[in-house]
Amino acid sequence: MKLRQWQSECINLALSKYKSETKHFLTLATPGAGKTAMASVLAKRLFDLGEIDLVLCFSPSSIVAKDFSDELSQQFSGYFDGSLGASGNSITYQKLNTLSNVTWRLFEKYRVFVIFDEIHHCAGSSMLDANAWGQPIINKIKDKAKYSIALTGTPWRSDALPIALSQYCDNTKKIQCDYIYGLKEAIRDKVCRTPQIIALDNDNITVIKGEETSHFTSFKDLLSQSVIPYSEIVTNDIVIEQLLNSAKTALDKIRLKNKSAGGLIIASSIDHAWQIELILRLTIGDTAVVVTSNEADANNIIRKFRFGSNKWIISVGMISEGTNIPRLQVCCQLTNIKTELHFRQILGRILRMTESANQEAFMFIPAEPKLVKYAYRVAQNIPDEVDIVQIKTMGDALETEITDFEMNESEVASEKHKKMSVLGLNNNNLKESKPLSAHEDTGFWDDICQNQLTDTYEKIMRIFGKFKHESLNIDGFDTLTISSQSIDKLNQHHSDHI
Incomplete structure (x- = not known):
């Protein structure tokens, strides 16, 4: 396949850094730039150079894992589904903690190249601050993989935890990327x-x-x-x-x-x-x-x-x-x-x-x-x-x-939770x-809208009506049942904001 200029540059830089004893490589490329193809070609180059034996790829969703499997299969001209005779496998991060010892023993016997797609999902600089997906990366892959490449289009986490396998600048706490291809460059190159x-x-x-x-x-x-x-x-x-x-x-x-x-x-x-x-x-x-x-x-x-x-x-x-x-x-x-x-x-x-x-x-x-x-x-x-x-x-x-609505004892909610169309x-x-x-x-609603009670609030009142033409109607309010656990949380939240 004909590579874009940024893909060729990134692959060549990764190969160069791997030769200098750098095991892990982080690529930041804007969404839509072609990270899947780049990482798959890099895997094949390493294989052809005799540097690796197997490739494992981890992605945040099954549809993306299938895309990687298809691209890797095309590059390797063979199966890429983990079956006997395949050159590797492409699976989701969700399966990381369910992999058997048979899989982990591959890292002891073979030279494994690992692709981490959207690595920002995996948090942790150590086992102390790692999330569920970051822990097996730190504990079982980081030191045992021959090489790895981590891909991201958004190199940060909403919870501000460090991204697994990443290095940060001490003074700014910004992530250090080995190769960066931004949206401005992608638009300039007619990639995006x-x-x-x-x-x-x-x-x-x-x-x-x-x-x-x-x-x-x-x-x-x-x-x-x-x-x-x-x-x-x-x-x-x-x-x-x-x-x-x-x-x-x-x-x-x-x-x-x-x-x-x-x-x-x-x-x-x-x-x-x-x-x-x-x-x-x-x-x-x-x-x-x-x-x-x-x-x-x-x-x-x-x-x-x-x-x-x-x-x-x-x-x-x-x-x-x-x-x-x-x-x-x-x-x-x-x-x-x-x-x-x-x-x-x-x-x-x-x-x-x-x-x-x-x-x-x-x-x-x-x-x-x-x-x-x-x-x-x-x-x-x-x-x-x-x-x-x-x-x-x-x-x-x-x-x-x-x-306003009068609520009985089983429908207690704070004044903040009254709704309108x-x-x-x-x-x-x-x-x-x-x-x-x-x-x-x-303000107040920024925090509450994204927590676990959002669905409960949405079900309390479903308000419908046409602008300036109809009075508001409440649909389904009489049949609502709120669990005692939700009531306790609502009351607690109300107390915290009085």
Whole structure:
């Protein structure tokens, strides 16, 4: 295969460092750059040089592990499934702690080259601070592998733990990479697309609670008051509809030239995914493939979509880092996860260049302050003359109402947990607005939205209603049962924030 320039440079540098007694090599390359092919070619070069006997590859998901298996099989012209006669195997990190002694004895008898894909999942500088995936790497692979290469497109962890097999600068605590290939270079080399990130906002929000009326000029303004959690925004029917309308317009335009171009919608939960599917089908008029952990054949669903021509795929944690679907060119982010790592990995799904005529890439997000901050950070990695971030806001006013409910003893929750239907975005009459500040604090709900109680809150009240036309209705409230354990956690959380 013909390698890209960065792939050749990285392979040659790795071979050079291995000769100088360096066993472990870390490559940082932007999502979509072609790390799978590079690492597979490096493995074959080492094998042809007589430096290694076997190759083991570890990945964060089974779909990515299968991609590595296919690429390695192509490079080695043989099986790569761990069977008798194969040159190695490609498996997930989840299986690390279930491998038998037969596998670990391979490191004693043979020279094994190990590929770690998305190494940031594996934490630990020692056994004292290692996570479940980092422990066997440190304990059983680090000193026993002949060589290894670790790959990442996002070289940090949300919990700030050190990444396994990595070195850090003492003064800055920044990770030391052996080879770096950033988004700016990838766009320059036409390896990755230049993304356009569209954040949808509302500058005239009215919230009515009893006799009190409050006005908000943006999502940032609303969220800073801790009135609602961000999860209520991304699960709101009107917000979903307006983001999908904008995304559909972009995808339809691309498909005029690229008939197989696809769109990815990231949902927060399985129920949320089917809520989005319903709105997309009944309101927007498009159909979508839905892939979640509930599907026994999720990998086959993803592979069929990859090589098909369906317009949309809705995913809950199944299509993120490393998943290769080059025809994806539009993404709608409706997950309530707001980490920069997750944001960049989702963006990476639409960046891979193809041979198609149109190479545009669009990401649509609510104008939540942290997400907008991440978008501007991405923009810093792109040539100065390219303006990739747009914030669009609705010209019409929005009015919504908070309704209080009397709860019996089994439905105790704090005042903070009362919910409302909010935030209508209109795809018509959009206008440009000023960028949000890159430094915000969205307060109380930032912490609570990402903890284990999120699903409980979402099930407490499902609020539906049409903007300015219908009163709010509560669906399923009477049948709700909250466990005593959840009640204790809610009460404790309430006590901590009084």
